[in-house]
Structure formats: C-alpha cells, structure tokens
Amino acid sequence: MPVRFFEGLRPFSWKGAMRDALAGVTLASMNTPQVLGYTRIAGTPVVTGLYAVLLPLVVFTVFGSSRHLVVSADSATAT
Numbered sequence: 099m100p101v102r103f104f105e106g107l108r109p110f111s112w113k114g115a116m117r118d119a120l121a122g123v124t125l126a127s128m129n130t131p132q133v134l135g136y137t138r139i140a141g142t143p144v145v146t147g148l149y150a151v152l153l154p155l156v157v158f159t160v161f162g163s164s165r166h167l168v169v170s171a172d173s174a175t176a177t
Contacts, residue, residue, distance in 0.1 A: 105163040 129151050137147035158167075 101161070102163070103160055 130148075133147035133151045134144055137144055137150075
C-alpha cells in the first residue's frame with residue numbers, strides 16, 4: 099500500500115482557503131493556552147506543551163487523510 103502525503107489537503111480550493119485559515123487560527127487560539135495550562139499543572143517547562151500541540155499537527159498534516167479531524171493536545175499527551 100503506497101503512502102500518500104498531504105492527503106487531507108486534497109481537493110484544495112482557493113475559495114475555501116480563507117475559511118480553513120480562519121478555522122486554524124481559531125483552533126490555535128484555543129489550544130495554545132490550554133496546553134500551556136496543562137504543562138503548568140504537570141510542572142514541566144512550557145515549551146513541552148508547545149511541542150505537544152505543534153508536532154502532532156505537523157505530522158498529521160503530512161500523513162493524515164481526514165479533513166474533518168481536529169488534532170490537538172489533551173491532558174494526557176500534554177502532561
């Protein structure tokens with residue numbers, strides 16, 4: 099079975115790109131303080147919370163295939 103990259107971005111349309119960008123900014127504005135709070139509770143450095151939210155997003159962008167799945171850190175992965 100071949101591995102397809104950026105499958106979740108297909109089919110891409112410029113018409114919906116602005117809506118997608120707005121949705122991404124909205125989710126980032128909610129997730130960033132959330133993971134920073136989780137790392138504060140866990141007593142770990144703040145940068146670990148940023149890694150817990152950014153790295154899965156990058157990996158899912160490359161390898162994921164769903165356009166409707168929201169990827170974010172939860173309390174288990176952030177701590």
